[in-house]
Amino acid sequence: MLLLIDLDNTLVDRTAAFRRWATGWAPAHGGGPADVDWLISTDNDGYEPRERFARSIAARFDLPDPESVLAELREGMVQELELDPRVGQALVEATAAGWSPVVVTNGTVRQQESKLRRTGLDRLVSGWVISEGVGVRKPDARVFALAAAEAGLPLRGWMIGDHAEYDVGGAAAVGLDTVWLPRGRSWPDGLPYRPTRTAADCAAAITALVGA
Structure with a gap:
């Protein structure tokens, strides 16, 4: 998945x-x-x-x-940067359960890859797509398709993120289910879409999906 x-x-x-x-x-x-x-x-x-x-x-x-x-x-x-151990454990459990986690991030390749390696996330995910490297940014539909291709999977599954437009809106537009991390904020008014779920943090979001 x-x-x-x-x-x-x-x-x-x-x-x-x-x-x-x-x-x-x-x-x-x-x-x-x-x-x-x-x-x-x-x-x-x-x-x-x-x-x-x-x-x-x-x-x-x-x-x-x-x-x-x-x-x-x-x-x-x-x-x-520090990686919450709960996030690392959740990624390990997700992979063991048959999920293929792929990072989808806007930014420069050098900076974002440095973050992945610094935190050890590069060893815990199936791959990543960085906007500078592929020439498109979230919420463009193409970046999600490229991420699915990175995992060798069809574009069906879930997207977890904190940005209402880039993460939830972009993913919803290509048919993905979504988990939004509010980080103390309310869902913005006037958007024509809503997240499938919300979660307190990334570890909780991943754990809930794996458990379901």
Whole structure:
């Protein structure tokens, strides 16, 4: 059975990792609590384009080289990531039960593969599809088809993710069932679709599917 899973804030807690990075990086560059809050707010949960974000950071902290800031930003995020052992165990159990977990993520190949290897997820999934590498991004239908092909399976199964449009909307449009991770949010108003299920976190989502 095909099991597509988002990476950031689904398989790994990106928000917590960024907060750890910001809390350490800002004081090391002369910043205080307000600068940490600014970093977290401006990051926009990872949706602020990295190059533009690096330029903004360089300007705020009066740093001469945005490229160096960008490198620190990317490397620091990877180093701060941690894999919840419950997620790892859930993936092992899913694979043993006949599921084929494939990561479907937007982002650059270098950054996202670094995250997969840093956390050991590369050894726990059947494969991955990264938007930069395939030339299409979620919610484009093609990225889900490519993920199914990565597993050698038809495009039938489930998608787990935290983004209402990219993960749930994109997957629902190609006929996949979906599990949405609210992360304390309400489902957005006005969308013409809803998730098949919701779950408190990724481990709980995978465990529930395997158990069913």
